[in-house]
Amino acid sequence: MTTSSISQKQPSLWSLSFIFITLSNALLFMVFEMMLPTLPLFVTKLGGEANQVGLITGAFMFSAILIRPFTGLLTHKFNKKYLLLIGIGISAICTGAYYLSTDIYILLIIRLIHGTGFGIASTFFATIAAENIPSDRRGEGMGYFGVGETVAISLGPLLGITILQSSNFITLFIGGMVLLFVSLIMALFLKKEPSEIKKRENQNVRFKLLEKKVLFPSLLIFLVGIAASGIMSFISLYAIEQGFQYIGWFFFIIALASFMVRLVTGKVFDKFGHAYVLIPSAIFSTIGLFILYGASTNFSFFSAAIFYGMGFGAIFPAIQTWCLNLVAEYEHEDAMSSFFNFFDLGIGGGSLLLGIIATVVSYQFVYLVSVFMYVAFLLMYISYIKLRRK
Known part of the structure; x- marks a missing residue:
């Protein structure tokens, strides 16, 4: 050779x-x-x-x-x-x-x-x-x-x-x-493996509550976390309220859809950039949550899982990778700290917010609010892309 x-x-x-x-x-x-x-x-x-x-x-x-x-x-x-x-x-x-x-x-x-x-x-x-x-x-x-x-x-x-x-x-x-x-x-x-740029002793090492370089994608994952909290916290209660069966299959379909979409979207991210993954993924998640909001049969319940699984399955690793690409290797821990903390804050804050909404209105209305989270996601991200191009 x-x-x-x-x-x-x-x-x-x-x-x-x-x-x-x-x-x-x-x-x-x-x-x-x-x-x-x-x-x-x-x-x-x-x-x-x-x-x-x-x-x-x-x-x-x-x-x-x-x-x-x-x-x-x-x-x-x-x-x-x-x-x-x-x-x-x-x-x-x-x-x-x-x-x-x-x-x-x-x-x-x-x-x-x-x-x-x-x-x-x-x-x-x-x-x-x-x-x-x-x-x-x-x-x-x-x-x-x-x-x-x-x-x-x-x-x-x-x-x-x-x-x-x-x-x-x-x-x-x-x-x-x-x-x-x-x-x-x-x-x-x-x-x-050792890396030439990972050595932090040669860098200005300091405590970072937030890595500013990943602030915008972290805000996006915060919105994703709020919407995800509706699925994690209330889907079982919503399914019982609506009379849907086989709740376990709903989660299995999400997992399967997420797995299938990741076979494709990672390569798309590397070749074309995050916009070609995040915009379609947010649209798929929006469709899935909207179907879930209006679901009346097991078929529509499972259809919502397919669309949501395809969207969430692609959007989470895409934003995670975007955060990693925005910083040097020695800053990866700071980037991931901000990424996970914003997502967890979205999950925690979303569970509290959506729990109040479910109590005052209904479990069904939770998923309409989740739709608005993804609409806000799309508006923020598209505005960001336009500003970057200018």
Whole structure:
């Protein structure tokens, strides 16, 4: 083989490290989603009331959001891979420790620690994944990386409920801990290649509550988070209210549609840019949510899942990759911190806002408000594109 042919050979996307980090990340989100519908039941088992259920749920997001701005500083002192392992390890131990809670306050402390571990792990999973992807295939690679998260978000709640119905809480928590230890073992095999520009010691390292370079895409993912909270928090109650059946299949269809669309949109992102992904994706999500708002049959209910899955499945990794491309490699942690925090704020704030709307009006009206979130997304993004062109 000649020197020129070696230089022309493109690096492989599907390296062993990339496969391991994709699967490991999927398990982290799988366990997180398993706890969402089941932990409130454990709170009530401990004698907690409705407001305490909200406190336990919110504490996790609070500590995850609080720790992420410090991840950039941590990489100045510690290896990213070791920080990732610490984050997964904390999440695993806390998941198993839930069953040791004898009252709400002990559970609250464990939940706060778990949120810290999850905030660290989710940030470093994304940044290490990006650094194991050839730069000219980052959109494609992050799309595949996000498939695991999408499948976990869709199937995790179903798995958690199934375990609880067939067994008990200790099986649920120990099972979640085992899955996270499998995630930890996979992460041990990650190979972190050295990079000329990742060395933070030569940069002006400082605490960043927000990476200003990714402010606009972070605002967009905030709107996506508000709309997504309607699906995550209220779809089961809405389905019961409307008489829809097979709620689990709704999430499965979203996962399948997201997987299929990511086989295409990542390559489109790399070749043509984010506009060719974000505008069609936002339109698909809008259509899906509008169908959901007016759904009256199982067919329309599942049709909404197809359109929404295609939209959300493409839009999340596209904005994530856009954020990574806007900063230098040594700023990846700061970019991902802002990205995830804005998304989580959208989920948390959206659940609160849409919960009030559901109480005052109806669960159905929640999805009309979600449609307006995507209309605002499109108006903001198109205005941004026009200003950039000028």
